[in-house]
Amino acid sequence: ILTAGLGAAAALVPGLGAPAVLAQSGPVTLKLGNNLPPSHSVNIRLREAVAAIAAETNNGLVITIFPSNQLGSDSDMMSQLRSGALEMATMPGTVLSTLIPQTSLTGLGFTFTDYAKVWAAMDGEVGDHIRRAIEKANLQPFAAVWDNGFRQITTSTRPIHTPADLKGFKIRVPVVPLWVSMFSALGAAPTSIPLSEAYSALQTRIADGQENPLALIDTAKFYEVQKYCSLTNHAWDGFWLLSGGKVWRTIPPDLQAVMARHLDAAARQQRDDIAKANLDLQRTIEAKGLVFNPVDGAPFQARLKEAGFYRQWRERFGPEAWGLLQRYAGDVG
Numbered sequence: 001i002l003t004a005g006l007g008a009a010a011a012l013v014p015g016l017g018a019p020a021v022l023a024q025s026g027p028v029t030l031k032l033g034n035n036l037p038p039s040h041s042v043n044i045r046l047r048e049a050v051a052a053i054a055a056e057t058n059n060g061l062v063i064t065i066f067p068s069n070q071l072g073s074d075s076d077m078m079s080q081l082r083s084g085a086l087e088m089a090t091m092p093g094t095v096l097s098t099l100i101p102q103t104s105l106t107g108l109g110f111t112f113t114d115y116a117k118v119w120a121a122m123d124g125e126v127g128d129h130i131r132r133a134i135e136k137a138n139l140q141p142f143a144a145v146w147d148n149g150f151r152q153i154t155t156s157t158r159p160i161h162t163p164a165d166l167k168g169f170k171i172r173v174p175v176v177p178l179w180v181s182m183f184s185a186l187g188a189a190p191t192s193i194p195l196s197e198a199y200s201a202l203q204t205r206i207a208d209g210q211e212n213p214l215a216l217i218d219t220a221k222f223y224e225v226q227k228y229c230s231l232t233n234h235a236w237d238g239f240w241l242l243s244g245g246k247v248w249r250t251i252p253p254d255l256q257a258v259m260a261r262h263l264d265a266a267a268r269q270q271r272d273d274i275a276k277a278n279l280d281l282q283r284t285i286e287a288k289g290l291v292f293n294p295v296d297g298a299p300f301q302a303r304l305k306e307a308g309f310y311r312q313w314r315e316r317f318g319p320e321a322w323g324l325l326q327r328y329a330g331d332v333g
């Protein structure tokens with residue numbers, strides 16, 4: 001029986017049996033930050049899970065969600081997580097790589113071709129490998145990774161069909177060294193800009209394009225400031241749900257278990273949300289004005305190979321990580 005919600009009462013009624021730590025400290029309250037709009041499926045499922053956790057613990061564990069970079073950029077939130085100022089966050093694995101290099105492994109360009117392989121890898125040894133790296137940095141990752149998705153390029157200038165179309169192209173990418181390297185190798189001019197500033201960067205033409213999954217292109221309303229969407233499927237990315245390691249260890253094990261159960265279930269539902277949304281999203285976004293074109297990824301991959309991109313990143317990630325990636329994704333690069 002979960003007694004967390006009885007904390008305050010237990011303090012007044014000796015012998016009720018609540019764990020001492022709860023009796024003294026009352027409800028556990030945690031802040032959870034992320035960069036996503038409230039309407040994104042990650043935040044919809046997080047809100048449901050947080051409500052279920054509060055209900056099950058009788059408000060003994062209350063998580064408050066701060067979406068849309070309300071607490072700062074991803075880099076800001078990473079610092080806050082490490083200092084303990086922020087207790088929880090969903091972080092794109094690729095962005096987390098500025099702190100923990102191994103986390104961008106799965107964002108390698110033209111590596112994963114479908115979701116079956118992605119989830120086998122993330123729920124298998126690739127996920128375990130990355131999880132260990134995250135734990136070493138004193139952050140606590142939850143078991144299930146959430147979906148951001150396969151990335152597509154949008155532009156305000158011209159559709160992208162071949163690598164030649166990217167020559168000198170000013171493209172906004174998140175603060176992800178792997179993707180700066182990739183778009184540079186493709187001949188483009190990438191600029192790292194946090195998601196919170198991406199819309200205005202496109203609007204003011206600091207960048208002529210950006211790349212993100214359809215769900216994010218839709219919820220971040222990039223269609224308002226872009227004309228074309230080229231279906232490059234150039235990389236996959238997911239979100240790690242994290243808590244600060246120190247904070248996590250102060251949460252009583254019974255509450256940790258309730259959190260893990262609800263939040264991991266929510267992640268799996270959110271994966272399904274994206275899969276279902278993807279069936280209609282092209283049509284939805286077309287209706288909002290973006291013009292779509294299919295893209296053959298092969299010439300892009302060939303260009304990256306020629307430029308030494310895969311060789312360079314194989315060295316950076318190291319043989320163990322690279323071997324695991326190949327086991328799930330097939331021959332890489």
Ligand code: X2X
Pocket residue numbers: 035092094095148173174194195211212213216237
């Ligand atoms: O900022 C983005 O483009 C996002 C949310 O997709 C990532 O950080 C990977």
